[in-house]
């Protein structure tokens with residue numbers, strides 16, 4: 221990974237190499253941490269963080285779902301993030317806030333434990349690769365299912381939950397694919413290992429409901445772009461099946477890290493023409509424009525770093 225100069229840890233900016241915790245940190249032992257992934261983009265008015273408030277609100281919600289406290293308010297963390305990007309002199313970056321249970325207690329009884337917070341910011345290119353973004357990726361339906369909705373609280377971005385995604389991603393990559401598409405416990409398509417999924421089929425843009433997929437910020441941005449008429453489509457938030465994906469005209473994944481990435485092949489079957497489709501390309505362009513501050517209407521989605 222590419223390093224930056226400073227990481228913020230509970231009120232202090234510490235040097236990257238000094239941002240350390242004890243090996244018996246509760247979160248390291250049991251996955252008891254919640255996190256966010258946020259991107260900052262280069263714009264004509266300097267670096268700008270996309271949907272910062274919404275991401276930090278989701279972080280707070282994740283902490284609440286796990287029954288953690290939230291040591292710093294959303295407004296405090298907003299200031300921290302802006303200062304961190306500026307202090308690191310980053311023009312474009314990925315931002316990772318984490319609220320985690322610290323060292324001090326072993327065992328599963330977390331009642332009374334006080335979480336700590338860290339925020340890192342560092343350069344990170346297209347998660348599924350530049351070529352993937354341009355030409356599309358190949359995906360595999362995973363043999364690992366998303367946990368049932370009443371088991372691990374999938375709305376929370378909990379570190380421990382991501383072992384499920386890691387297993388799916390590992391299986392996909394070791395089988396020669398770029399990404400894993402995951403089904404829910406009823407066999408419906410839920411999402412990818414770290415992205416939401418959309419298909420274009422029978423004239424509509426379909427995406428699974430948030431009861432079985434993370435309420436992604438990028439997913440919501442696609443809805444907003446469509447509702448604002450910037451991309452002319454009709455969205456259906458409904459369950460669909462693996463064979464619906466095979467027969468789709470287009471398929472794409474959305475995520476802060478992966479942005480909007482076309483899927484051109486699933487389980488060795490071409491999707492549509494086997495090339496990124498028109499809706500996918502239009503949405504990619506619109507997303508690029510709003511994140512880079514080129515659409516006046518959506519400038520309030522950006523927090524500028526002065």
Ligand SMILES: Cc1ncc(COP(=O)(O)O)c(C=O)c1O
Nearest residue numbers: 414415416434436437438475476
């Ligand atoms: C499981 C999962 N689904 C979907 C997403 C996409 O969410 P967002 O667009 O908020 O990054 C992510 C990324 O964090 C994820 O981990």
